[in-house]
Amino acid sequence: MTGEITLFVNPAAGRGRGARAARPAARVLREAGFAVRTVVGATAGDALERAREAVRGGTGALVAVGGDGMVSLALQAVAGTGTPLGVVAVGTGNDIARTLGLPLRAPAAAGRVIAEALRAGHGRTVDLGRVGGRWFGSVLASGFDSRVNDRGNRMRWPAGRLRYDLAMLAELASLRPVPYRIALGDGPAREVEATLVAVGNGPSYGGGMRICSGARLDDGLLDVTVVGECSRTTLLRVFPRVYSGTHLGHPAVAVHRVARVTLEAPGVTGYADGEPLGPLPLTAEAVPRAVRVLTGPVPAGP
CATH class of the missing domain: 3.40.50.10330 (Probable inorganic polyphosphate/atp-NAD kinase; domain 1)
Known part of the structure; x- marks a missing residue:
């Protein structure tokens, strides 16, 4: 080298x-x-x-x-x-x-x-997600959270984190379910009303929100977290639990583990690693052992 x-x-x-x-x-x-x-x-x-x-x-x-x-x-x-x-x-x-x-x-x-x-x-050789020719390491977000990003990116004031806090409040005020078509792996597309769908190569986004808490960087799979239709009250009650990953136990939340997923929904932008990918439909796939990251020694397995 x-x-x-x-x-x-x-x-x-x-x-x-x-x-x-x-x-x-x-x-x-x-x-x-x-x-x-x-x-x-x-x-x-x-x-x-x-x-x-x-x-x-x-x-x-x-x-x-x-x-x-x-x-x-x-x-x-x-x-x-x-x-x-x-x-x-x-x-x-x-x-x-x-x-x-x-x-x-x-x-x-x-x-x-x-x-x-x-x-x-x-070092550690890890998987990545890929959408077309674009790679991502953490989470592909869509639905409520991507709409917050869309709104925050349009705002010119205030600066910093407060902009996205205000964007979140505005999106909560207009909260509505998104009509998704989701194809998991080689299975048929299914239609579902959802608040958001997140596709995780890794477990977290947004500074430690463990939306795909069970996702692993070396299993060759993506974790698809589907938060179903829910009220503002339910979303506000469940949202704080995303930092610990305990939201996954809520009845409105479903998790699927697949190598590939296609998301379709009208008027929804996909964001990966916090960066805009473009409007849905998008197909994400897991690519095993796609990059070696320089880390400390990786403990040997049992």
């Missing part, structure tokens, strides 16, 4: 933490003996092309510095290539790093994990 690695940086991540976090991570990696170069694009598309050039050029690792959106962008460059992915998680949600047990908002510590993994050959 080459001694040069590439930092893939989002300077805007975490209210500017991305650019600041690159420096201590780079320092730790250089002290460990690695040559470090940095990729920062003018746009997401430009950054991705630069990252792909680094992968094609044989970089020893691509290290995403930012939040889940930056990690997701890095996945588009490394998935299926054999180039390992490092994560310096300094965004708001950091669900992919959280699931992998990586340091959160501690760039020097993350740099040490990456350096040790490269030196010792540690």
